[in-house]
Amino acid sequence: MRWLFIGDSILDGMAPSIASLYRSRRPRDSVTVLANSGWSTRRWLLEGQVASRVADERPDVVVVALGTNDEGEEGNAEGYGLVVDHLKAQASSRGAKVYWVTSFSGPGSAERYQVIRGVLGDERTISGLALMSGVEMAGEIHPSVVGYPTLAKHMLDAVWSRVVPSSHGGVFLPLAIGAVVAGVVLWWTEA
Numbered sequence: 001m002r003w004l005f006i007g008d009s010i011l012d013g014m015a016p017s018i019a020s021l022y023r024s025r026r027p028r029d030s031v032t033v034l035a036n037s038g039w040s041t042r043r044w045l046l047e048g049q050v051a052s053r054v055a056d057e058r059p060d061v062v063v064v065a066l067g068t069n070d071e072g073e074e075g076n077a078e079g080y081g082l083v084v085d086h087l088k089a090q091a092s093s094r095g096a097k098v099y100w101v102t103s104f105s106g107p108g109s110a111e112r113y114q115v116i117r118g119v120l121g122d123e124r125t126i127s128g129l130a131l132m133s134g135v136e137m138a139g140e141i142h143p144s145v146v147g148y149p150t151l152a153k154h155m156l157d158a159v160w161s162r163v164v165p166s167s168h169g170g171v172f173l174p175l176a177i178g179a180v181v182a183g184v185v186l187w188w189t190e191a
Contacts, residue, residue, distance in 0.1 A: 002060050002061075005034065010065065010068060010143070014149075018156065036048070041083055045090070051093045061098075067112045070108075081115050100124060101131070102125065104151065106140075
């Protein structure tokens with residue numbers, strides 16, 4: 001599978017851990033991380049050239065990890081929802097599935113989660129706040145050097161639990177059943 005991650009400084013801090021986790025658990029997958037410190041969802045929409053980046057990378061899955069720099073946007077829930085919807089449309093312009101990890105910290109995080117969930121639904125929205133358990137922080141916003149790998153693992157576990165079974169279950173399940181049936185047949189003929 002080809003994965004494209006879009007985010008801000010928190011995603012940038014997780015990038016080395018994301019790369020090593022993919023190499024250890026999903027070595028055949030292709031992973032690209034695009035992270036711009038301080039960028040909001042609106043700025044990614046206006047300046048991020050998301051549609052062309054999706055065209056260049058051809059991902060199967062786009063994971064957006066944004067929201068921390070969106071402080072105050074939830075005050076205009078309808079307008080913020082439109083920004084999220086437009087960014088989602090750009091990210092999915094080539095048929096990629098879009099999943100959104102909402103802000104990991106900051107005021108208004110819970111409200112922004114509700115707006116994003118309203119656009120993408122429960123299955124495609126992951127609460128960044130819910131992933132913060134056990135993550136060592138360097139301040140109010142950013143994890144520490146030790147905290148970034150923990151947060152990356154939490155985030156990827158949450159994403160993989162939603163994406164991998166639905167995207168590969170149809171391929172691997174028949175193969176697994178076929179292997180079991182072949183093993184039973186072989187055992188039966190030898191017995």
